Amino acid sequence: MPRRTATMLASTLMLIALLCAGVFIPVPYSEMSPGPTVNTLGEHGGEPVLQISGRKTYATSGHLNMTTVRVTSADYKMNLVEAVYGWLAHDNKVVPHDTLYPDGKTEEQSNQENAEEFSQSQESAKVAALKELGVPVESWVIVSTVVKDSPAEGRLHAGDVIKAVDGTAVKAPADVAKLVTKHKPGQNVVFTIVPAKEQAAAEKQHRTATRTKNVTITTAASDDSGEKRAIVGISAGTDHTFPFTVDIKLADVGGPSAGLMFALGIYDKLTPGSLTGGAFVAGTGTIDDAGKVGPIGGIEMKTVGARDKGARYFLTPADNCSAAAKDTPGGLTLVKVNTIGDALAALKDIRTGKTSDLPKCTAKG
Template identity: 65%
Template sequence: MSRRHATIFSSLLLLIGLVCTLLVVRVPYSELSPGPTVNTLGKHGGDPVLSIEGRRTYPTSGHLNMTTVRVTSADYQMSLPEALYGWFRDDSSVVPHETLYPDGKTAEEAEQENAEEFTQSQESAKAAALKELGIEVPTRTVVAAVVKDGPAEGTLRAGDIVKAVDGEPVKQPADVAKLVTEHKPGEEVVFTVVPVKQAEAAEKAGQDPTASPTKEVTVRTVAAEEDNRAIVGIQAGSAHTFPFRIDIKLADVGGPSAGLMFSLAIVDKLSRPDLTGGAFVAGTGTINADGEVGPIGGVQMKTVAARRAGATHFLTPEANCPSALGNAPDGLTLVKVGSLDDALKALEALREDRPADIPRCTAD
């Protein structure tokens, strides 16, 4: 073999080795891409997404689509070529793995957290919608989550109604942390609670769950790692007692970002006029019980998904507007909203053909 041929052969082997190495090298990144969209006014998998019993409902038209993002799983390791390919695509986004799965969360932990956030989002969406319609929604403080391996695990349960801490009545979730941190680490805290099973049984029987019999639970505090304050390893939150039944059925979806669209669907079914006037509207955004809309992740992928599905207007949380504008599909109007009331006013302007009154996302 001549020197020239040997050089070519060696270079070819080196190139093949380099390509093989690139194919097996894994990088700490994850990918987001447009997911399915679902009309909250319609059906999914053959069943209504939203069903209401015990209250008069009205016909609806058009679309109020919630949007989703597909993400690579927590245990998936991207190859370098996959990451490079994703970076150059308009319909995907490559981000550091820890952005989606902080603190080394496993796939099971991420799925559980998403399911819990989705459930809480539904509760907040229902409360916000009914409040918007002037319907009273009693609220109670509950154990929203129990930290795994924390002091309260096995003693307090998610859904327990917290009536008092150390005999001091609890009026809102913030009271729980305030009363616990009055202790020193290692001291005991006494919770007066209505156990979740009793609360659920009372609700099913049409009774006030907060009036159910209580029990006292004692938990020993530990020191928080970040600032040494006393904690018991729970997160307090709010639960609501609804005057009639509202069911949201949507499998294989997690996280809190559909809250706004669920609220709008509930308002649409319980009131007149028809919110969309037949238009195809999609959107995203978290919502709290007071109707405040919050930002979400992956908004650029959601706008792509919305436009592919046929949407002409996209309800965009105000804080997400700058990011959404960076990859806005042609033919999709990005509507800026900061609250449920903002969204309703924007839909009214759309329905009445007043485009100048629809607040749009701007770069500033």
């Protein structure tokens, strides 16, 4: 066989071998890509995304779209060819697998966490919107979760209202940990609670729950490195009572990043006129009860998804601005927001045509 032919054959076989290796050898990466966007003012799956009863609502127009990111599943084994293709694809992003699923988190665990964050974001969106409107919202501290095999298991339950710890009134979730950690591991701590069932019954009857009981729990030591803290094995959160019903109907979505757009949608439906003036506005961002907007992941994917859907303006958390501005999709204006108040001011500029006044994102933030 001529040397040239042999060399070409060897090169071809080597290329085939490398391609086969690339297809069959898994790499520790996952992929993110633009996901669906949904108009919070419109319908999804045949029913309104925001359903409000017990309060007058108003007609809306335009779009206030929340945005999402698609990610590969926790058990998906990406190969080298797919990773290289993802790195080269402009609208996709390949990231280390542990970025999306840290500490070996399973698909089920990730979905559960996302569902919990999504539920909490809905509650905070309602509170932020109603506070901005001056509508009073009653809030209290509750037991959010109880850790299995912890001292609190069987003693406290999710939904119990925490009125006091060791006789000291609890006003915020952080108060619970502060009061518990005043103890040493092995000491008793006394929780004054309204049981979850009593609270639920009171809410159903539109009355204030008054029956409380004391629960004594022996603290355990934390598994932290270094000095051990006293713990009981719960996480505390906040629950609310609203003066009317606000339901958010959106399945197959998780995480906290739709909070801002839900809050704006609720605000729009409860006020005369249109916040957008008919414009197509999309956005993202977590929101807390006070209306502060927080950063999210996958900003580059969300701006691409919004642009592809037809958005002209994108409400961007201030902490995401520099990353988003590095590769802004053509035709999309990135608007910097820190609070729901900032977002409402920006929407006023958009609907009145004062777009030159918008606080735009730059590569510096």
